[in-house]
Amino acid sequence: MSRPALSTRSGRGQPDAQRDDTLLAIGMLAPAVLFIVLLVGLPFGLAIYYSLHDVTTGGTTPRWVGLGNFASLLGDNTFQTSLRNSFVFTFSTLIAVLVLATIQAELLMREFRGKWLVRFLILLPWTAPVALGLIGWLWMFDSVFSPIDWLLRQVGLLGSPGAPLGALPNLYWLGDKTLAMVSVVLVNVWRLLPLATVIVLAGLNSIPRDVIEQSRIDRAGYLRRLFDITLPMLSPILLIAILFTFVFTFGDMISIFILTRGGPANTTQVLPSMAFFTGILGGNLGRGAAVALFMLPALAGMSALLLRLVRRSEVTT
Amino acid sequence: MTTGARRTPGQALGRVGFYLGVALFTVFAALPFYVMLITAFKRNNELFDPTTNPFWFSQPPTLEHLQLLFGDTLFLRWLLNSFMVGGLVVVITLLLAVPAAYSLARLAGSWGEALGIGIFLTYLVPPTLLFLPFAKVVAALGLQNTLWALVVVYPTFTVPFCTWLLMGFFKGIPRDIEEQAMVDGYNRFNAFRRAVLPLAVPGILTVVVFAFTLSTSEFVYALTFVQSSAQKTVSIGVPTELVRGDVFRWGPLLAGALLASIPVAVLYTLVIDQFVAGLTAVAGE
Amino acid sequence: MATLQVRDLHTHFVGTGSRRAARAVHAVDGVDLDVHDGEFLVLLGASGSGKTTLMRTVAGLEKLTSGEVLIGGQVVNGLPPNARNIAMVFQSYALYPHKSVYKNISFPLEAIRLDRNATKEKVEWAAQLFDIGHLLQRKPRMLSGGERQRVALARALVREPNLFLLDEPLSNLDAKLRHTARHELKKLHHRIGITTIYVTHDQVEAMGLGERVAVMNHGKIEQIGTPSDIYREPANTFVAKFMGSPAMNLVKRGDELLGFHPENFLPVGQFEPHAGAARFSFDVSGVEDLGSDILLYGSLPEAAGEEVIAKLPARLAGSIEVGREHDFFVQPALVKRFDPSSGKRLDAVAS
Numbered sequence: 042m043s044r045p046a047l048s049t050r051s052g053r054g055q056p057d058a059q060r061d062d063t064l065l066a067i068g069m070l071a072p073a074v075l076f077i078v079l080l081v082g083l084p085f086g087l088a089i090y091y092s093l094h095d096v097t098t099g100g101t102t103p104r105w106v107g108l109g110n111f112a113s114l115l116g117d118n119t120f121q122t123s124l125r126n127s128f129v130f131t132f133s134t135l136i137a138v139l140v141l142a143t144i145q146a147e148l149l150m151r152e153f154r155g156k157w158l159v160r161f162l163i164l165l166p167w168t169a170p171v172a173l174g175l176i177g178w179l180w181m182f183d184s185v186f187s188p189i190d191w192l193l194r195q196v197g198l199l200g201s202p203g204a205p206l207g208a209l210p211n212l213y214w215l216g217d218k219t220l221a222m223v224s225v226v227l228v229n230v231w232r233l234l235p236l237a238t239v240i241v242l243a244g245l246n247s248i249p250r251d252v253i254e255q256s257r258i259d260r261a262g263y264l265r266r267l268f269d270i271t272l273p274m275l276s277p278i279l280l281i282a283i284l285f286t287f288v289f290t291f292g293d294m295i296s297i298f299i300l301t302r303g304g305p306a307n308t309t310q311v312l313p314s315m316a317f318f319t320g321i322l323g324g325n326l327g328r329g330a331a332v333a334l335f336m337l338p339a340l341a342g343m344s345a346l347l348l349r350l351v352r353r354s355e356v357t358t
Numbered sequence: 359m360t361t362g363a364r365r366t367p368g369q370a371l372g373r374v375g376f377y378l379g380v381a382l383f384t385v386f387a388a389l390p391f392y393v394m395l396i397t398a399f400k401r402n403n404e405l406f407d408p409t410t411n412p413f414w415f416s417q418p419p420t421l422e423h424l425q426l427l428f429g430d431t432l433f434l435r436w437l438l439n440s441f442m443v444g445g446l447v448v449v450i451t452l453l454l455a456v457p458a459a460y461s462l463a464r465l466a467g468s469w470g471e472a473l474g475i476g477i478f479l480t481y482l483v484p485p486t487l488l489f490l491p492f493a494k495v496v497a498a499l500g501l502q503n504t505l506w507a508l509v510v511v512y513p514t515f516t517v518p519f520c521t522w523l524l525m526g527f528f529k530g531i532p533r534d535i536e537e538q539a540m541v542d543g544y545n546r547f548n549a550f551r552r553a554v555l556p557l558a559v560p561g562i563l564t565v566v567v568f569a570f571t572l573s574t575s576e577f578v579y580a581l582t583f584v585q586s587s588a589q590k591t592v593s594i595g596v597p598t599e600l601v602r603g604d605v606f607r608w609g610p611l612l613a614g615a616l617l618a619s620i621p622v623a624v625l626y627t628l629v630i631d632q633f634v635a636g637l638t639a640v641a642g643e
Numbered sequence: 644m645a646t647l648q649v650r651d652l653h654t655h656f657v658g659t660g661s662r663r664a665a666r667a668v669h670a671v672d673g674v675d676l677d678v679h680d681g682e683f684l685v686l687l688g689a690s691g692s693g694k695t696t697l698m699r700t701v702a703g704l705e706k707l708t709s710g711e712v713l714i715g716g717q718v719v720n721g722l723p724p725n726a727r728n729i730a731m732v733f734q735s736y737a738l739y740p741h742k743s744v745y746k747n748i749s750f751p752l753e754a755i756r757l758d759r760n761a762t763k764e765k766v767e768w769a770a771q772l773f774d775i776g777h778l779l780q781r782k783p784r785m786l787s788g789g790e791r792q793r794v795a796l797a798r799a800l801v802r803e804p805n806l807f808l809l810d811e812p813l814s815n816l817d818a819k820l821r822h823t824a825r826h827e828l829k830k831l832h833h834r835i836g837i838t839t840i841y842v843t844h845d846q847v848e849a850m851g852l853g854e855r856v857a858v859m860n861h862g863k864i865e866q867i868g869t870p871s872d873i874y875r876e877p878a879n880t881f882v883a884k885f886m887g888s889p890a891m892n893l894v895k896r897g898d899e900l901l902g903f904h905p906e907n908f909l910p911v912g913q914f915e916p917h918a919g920a921a922r923f924s925f926d927v928s929g930v931e932d933l934g935s936d937i938l939l940y941g942s943l944p945e946a947a948g949e950e951v952i953a954k955l956p957a958r959l960a961g962s963i964e965v966g967r968e969h970d971f972f973v974q975p976a977l978v979k980r981f982d983p984s985s986g987k988r989l990d991a992v993a994s
Contacts, residue, residue: 058723059706065546066465073458073477073517080514081480087491098493141383148379159380161627162388168626169391169619170575172597176615177390180397180608186405188393188412210408235387243634281637284482292484295577299597313486320490321582333487344482537704538737540724541808542798543754549725552750556741 091330098324110331120332123310127336130222130311131290134229138286139279141230142237149242167235175299178228182214182300189214215301218308225300225309229290236289237282244278245271276354284347288340312336391616398423398613405609423609432587433614436595439505440618443591444570446509451516451569456562458517459524460550464536478522481515485578488514493582507583508591512573519572520565526636527561528554564632571626592618645715645805645838647701649676652710654693654700654862670696671707672862681836685853687843689885693862694842698808701840703727714805725754730799731808734815736791738783744770744794745779751802769797772831789820800835807839813848825851846886850874858882877902877979880986892951893981894923894943899989900981903973905938905954911970913959919975925953926968932960939963 092110094103114120149160166174181189190211193199199206206212214224248271256266272279294313297303303310303318310318312335320329393412397405399419410416427433462470462477492511493502501507531554539549580594587599596618600611654671671693678684686694699705701712703724712719719727730751739747748769752762770776773793783791792812799807812828813821829852832839843849849856850870857867858881865885866878877883883891883902891902901921908925916922929940937960939953953971955963963969980989 056721056723056726058703058721058726061723062465062546066461069457069461069465070473073454073521076454076513076517077477077480080511081483081488084488084491084495085483087494088487091491144379145383148376148383151376153377153380159384161623162384162391164387164627164630165391165619165623166387168571168623168630170577170593170622172575172577172593173615173619174390176597176611177394179606180612181390181393186408186412186608191408191412231386231390239630239634240637243638247638278638285637288482288484292486294486298581313484316486316490317578317582321493326490326494330490333490336484336487340482340484340487344479532735532737534733534735534737535739537724538731538733538739539750540704541702541729541731542751543725543802545723545725548754553739 088330088334091326092334094327096327098321098326103327106327110327111335114328114331114335119307119310119315122307123312123315123332124335126222126309127291127311127313127339130226130229131287133226134233134290135283135286137226137230138233138237139283141234142241142282145234145238146241146245149238150245163238164235166232171232171295172299174232175228175296178224178231179300182224184211184213184216187211187214216305218305221301221305221309225296228296228300229293232296233286233289237286240278240282240285241275244275247278248274273354277351280347280351280354284344287343287347291339291343292336391619394612394616397608398616400609402609423613426607427610427614427617431600431610431614432590432595433592433610433617435588436590436592437618439589439595440574440591440593443505443508443512444573447512447516447573448566448569450509450513451520452562452565454513454517455520455524455565456555456558459521460528460554462521463525463528464533465546474522474525477518479518481518481522485515485576489578489582492579496583502583503585503589505584505589505591508573508576508580511579511583512576515576516569516572520569523568523632523636524558524561524565526639527558527564531557561632564629567625567629568633571622571629574622646680646713647676647678647806647838647840648711648713648716649674649697649701650711650713651675652697652700652712653708654696654705655708669862670705671700674710674862674864676857676864676867678838678840681838683832683839683841683852683854685841685843685849685856686859687846687849687853687856687885688859689844691861692859694844694859695810696862697859698810698840698842701806702729702731702808727806728802728804729806729808730802730804732792732795732799732810732812734811736795736812736815738791738794738798740783742782743779744775744781744783744786747783747794748779748798748801751798755802765801766797769801772800773797788816789824792816792824796831800837804837807837809839809841811843812841813843814845821848828852846888858885860885876988878988880981883979883981889938889952889954891979894946894949894951895983896921896946898983900983901973902979902981903977905952906936907973907977908951908953908971909955909973910953910959910963911972913962914972916972917974920972921975921978922970922972923951924968925951925971927963927965930960930963930965932957944968 091103093105093107095106095109096103145163149156149163153159181187190199193206193212194201194210198204199212200208200210202208213220215221252270252274253266256270261269292313294311294317297309297311297314298317301309303314312332316329316333319332320326323329396413396415399421400415401417401420401422404410404415404417458477462474464470496502496507496511499507499510501510535553535557536546536549539553540546544552574591575593576591577593580591581598584590584594587595590599592614596611596614600607600614652671652674653669656668656670674693674697676684686697688694696705700707701714703719703722703726707720714727714729724731739750742750745766748766749762752765757765766779767776770779773796775790775793775797778786778790778794783794786794792815795812813824816824825848841849841852850873853870855867856870856873858865858873860881866873866882868876873882874886877886877891880893880900880902883893887904889905891904892908894901894903903921908923910925911922923943924945925939925941926944927939927941931938931940935957936954937957939955940950941953942948942950981987982989
């Protein structure tokens with residue numbers, strides 16, 4: 042079968058490779074897109090529907106309440122606390138993570154022996170399943186057995202009369218209102234730091250060496266280099282790191298659920314955890330959905346803002 | 359690293375500072391896991407004595423917690439559940455994400471770029487936004503309290519993420535290869551199957567690992583949909599089942615948490631560079 | 644083998660990028676071509692001239708905007724590449740990295756479901772044609788650049804296609820290898836005789852290989868003809884300035900542009916001008932010794948100091964003093980006249 046004649050399709054009219062390509066493109070894309078639209082779009086629409094109704098898991102027919110759920114939430118104490126906490130926790134985490142990630146990334150730029158092991162350990166908080174890593178912190182923060190408290194007692198900062206942190210043998214990491222919030226932020230920072238670090242590290246590594254060397258030849262000092270060259274070239278990456286840190290912290294309920302259950306007395310509730318307790322454990326789907334939807338403006342807004350900034354700040358070499 | 363004959367005090371201090379910094383960060387990250395490791399093998403009388411050193415053993419280590427974990431709890435069952443769910447989710451993800459990624463990378467032209475980012479953004483939608491209506495949907499499908507609920511729902515975040523990841527991989531394969539295959543006599547789809555796909559194997563492996571680790575680590579949906587002990591995945595089983603009311607069985611709890619964490623962490627560490635490479639690409643657009 | 648006709652072909656690209664205004668790039672902007680059966684045609688042009696897009700449109704890898712492409716007399720506009728029975732060699736050779744050389748070459752035969760024995764025969768024939776029989780079990784990464792190119796060629800010809808398309812196949816080779824490779828290609832074409840389109844930016848390659856050469860610029864064919872025609876009788880100033888190293892001199896005289904090649908710009912003392920020769924006073928300011936020739940750089944004071952170059956055989960190296968004016972001339976038949984505003988040739992030669 043050598044030299045086959047030019048093939049033409051019969052019974053299909055004019056052959057059109059472009060049209061066939063388009064059909065293939067749609068065909069290959071459709072399953073995934075359909076899946077996402079159905080299984081993300083639909084529940085999303087449902088969430089909005091629930092938030093506008095009085096509906097419980099008890100199976101009673103939903104009753105239209107319009108913005109009633111939202112209105113009643115705005116006056117609710119727990120909700121106000123959750124809203125405030127969501128922002129306070131997230132921004133505190135964000136700042137701490139950014140600063141620490143930059144330092145850690147600079148450290149990891151250098152080669153040293155055993156780096157692979159250090160890298161594995163530093164990544165653990167992110168690579169280990171969230172809930173399981175948090176179990177470790179539950180123990181670290183335990184009101185009786187906390188290893189941190191033990192260490193503090195050993196060095197005399199705690200547990201004896203006149204000790205700077207108090208005479209009681211334990212700090213109530215999860216039981217004291219202020220400390221509980223600090224603990225939550227601390228754990229969030231612990232968890233997000235590895236991700237932010239590798240992102241920043243990738244950014245640092247992507248700065249072309251000849252640009253750095255040129256700046257050295259031009260006798261730019263460390264700080265000048267940092268602000269004039271490194272940070273601007275790094276800004277798209279930093280913005281991505283900020284985006285991820287924000288989204289994962291703001292929408293996270295796992296740390297609250299495992300560590301404090303929102304306590305003590307609802308002082309560490311955040312929007313997602315409150316949504317869970319109200320909607321799933323409390324059975325009030327309408328109210329729970331309304332709480333969850335309050336997250337949307339912040340998430341969408343931040344994402345849009347950060348992505349726009351990334352586009353504007355892109356540096357072409 | 360400088361290997362000069364004499365180092366200035368500034369340099370020596372710099373080196374000390376460097377190693378100190380590395381040590382501090384490493385300790386900060388790994389300390390809870392280290393403590394879990396020690397406590398998993400500590401005898402109960404020592405464990406529950408707040409005066410003993412929690413960072414090392416005063417008495418010889420014991421295997422009793424592990425024995426309890428494997429013998430007296432459903433830990434193995436949970437591991438199996440996680441594994442099965444993970445496996446099925448990987449298959450579904452591949453079936454959906456591989457063609458979609460190729461389509462976006464090659465066939466969709468300029469709107470493929472935008473669509474790709476859009477798909478990726480659905481990954482950023484937190485489960486805490488959708489879990490409430492999902493609970494109803496799952497109940498309506500009759501899947502409540504089964505692992506099938508998870509198999510159906512998990513791809514909603516693995517598919518967006520993996521599609522976007524694979525897009526990057528497909529883009530990295532030179533267009534020449536497909537075009538050559540088309541000139542050599544293959545239609546677009548077969549050129550994809552026979553010339554491009556074999557070259558995308560590293561990407562596919564990465565996606566497999568990601569889909570698996572993302573499923574195994576997932577907590578919120580699992581907590582929402584599954585209630586009976588035997589149906590739980592290890593991610594929710596360990597934190598919820600090893601607590602009797604207010605009493606924590608710390609030994610087996612920490613042992614189980616650690617045991618389930620390490621393999622997932624190892625797998626994830628292997629592929630995290632690809633993930634970050636993908637992110638840097640987004641930043642470069 | 645087949646003929647190739649291109650009729651008023653346009654391939655436009657819509658401007659990309661969300662921030663830039665959508666601007667269509669007319670990569671191929673009205674091209675007519677008539678390639679004979681078995682001809683070796685070279686598409687010559689700088690990058691961005693449209694030569695590669697033209698070839699890719701013929702191959703079916705780019706969608707044409709308007710016009711027609713006919714292979715073997717049949718319109719192939721809507722056909723995908725795999726239905727056009729063409730072969731193509733990319734600049735990168737596009738060898739399948741995961742396949743052995745044997746499997747690379749047999750890949751097109753698998754597409755038409757040729758049986759095992761026939762495949763083996765053809766692969767071995769193609770391999771022997773390019774002297775790569777001993778490499779059949781190797782993987783591409785273990786081959787040198789020259790070997791990879793030969794594998795790509797073997798793969799292209801194993802199916803005996805209608806049309807053979809080559810996209811700058813020699814540019815990835817070392818300069819030394821290029822000469823021999825060019826010669827091998829020419830021999831191959833004589834032997835096999837498949838209609839070939841060859842894209843290059845290198846005019847030496849074009850002159851050496853092509854039966855006809857089409858010079859392209861901004862998506863259009865500026866001139867098509869034998870290498871001799873293109874070089875000696877350029878149809879416009881673009882072609883005149885594109886060909887030759889150094890290129891043709893273009894000097895304004897009156898309301899015309901006079902064009903003459905450096906090697907035809909000769910000193911009166913050493914050569915005999917014919918009646919009607921164009922004479923110039925040449926103020927020589929620099930000389931380059933290239934070994935086989937010398938180049939004289941200078942200007943023409945009578946023609947508003949325009950800068951020109953002369954190319955003389957090396958044996959005359961000592962005879963021209965730098966920093967002085969000399970009498971130079973160009974034989975009348977070797978002076979080409981162009982219109983200064985349109986660039987077109989005024990004394991057009993029938994082509």
